[in-house]
Amino acid sequence: RTIHILNGPNLNLLGKREPEIYGHDTLEDVARSCATLAMELGLETALYQSNHEGEIVEMIHRAREAAAGIIINPAAYTHTSVAILDALSAFDGPVLEVHISNVHKRESFRHHSYVSLRAEGVIAGFGIQGYELALRRMAVLLG
Numbered sequence: 001r002t003i004h005i006l007n008g009p010n011l012n013l014l015g016k017r018e019p020e021i022y023g024h025d026t027l028e029d030v031a032r033s034c035a036t037l038a039m040e041l042g043l044e045t046a047l048y049q050s051n052h053e054g055e056i057v058e059m060i061h062r063a064r065e066a067a068a069g070i071i072i073n074p075a076a077y078t079h080t081s082v083a084i085l086d087a088l089s090a091f092d093g094p095v096l097e098v099h100i101s102n103v104h105k106r107e108s109f110r111h112h113s114y115v116s117l118r119a120e121g122v123i124a125g126f127g128i129q130g131y132e133l134a135l136r137r138m139a140v141l142l143g
């Protein structure tokens, strides 16, 4: 079974962008550590990133056919996107939401998430380790 790990805007700059908030590891490091852990868990992972809301919607549509579960860090679209929420609602499997930073410790506009209305669980503030923790949880949810 394949888990799609979807990432929103500016996360292509992970490791270079505001490292005091998001750390020095890159999205490639995330892809690598998740692929290794997935093997242990009897899963596979595919990681995608886009800076465009409509492309993220289409990634979620493709996951309907191709993925057993979705781990998503919608980045700034977390706080704005009904379209991403609606796309996730059209996906049948489990959805887990990840934020690298502790959004609750930051500006109040980051405290609300549209995506949380559809997510089975949310991880925030665990750095890139949050993706691995979400993957472990996904293995439990998928039995």
Ligand code: DQA
Pocket: 009, 010, 073, 074, 075, 076, 077, 078, 098, 099, 100, 101, 102, 103, 110
């Ligand atoms: C983020 C938190 C969002 O508020 C922010 O817009 C991001 C990244 C995180 O992973 O901590 O781009 O989703």
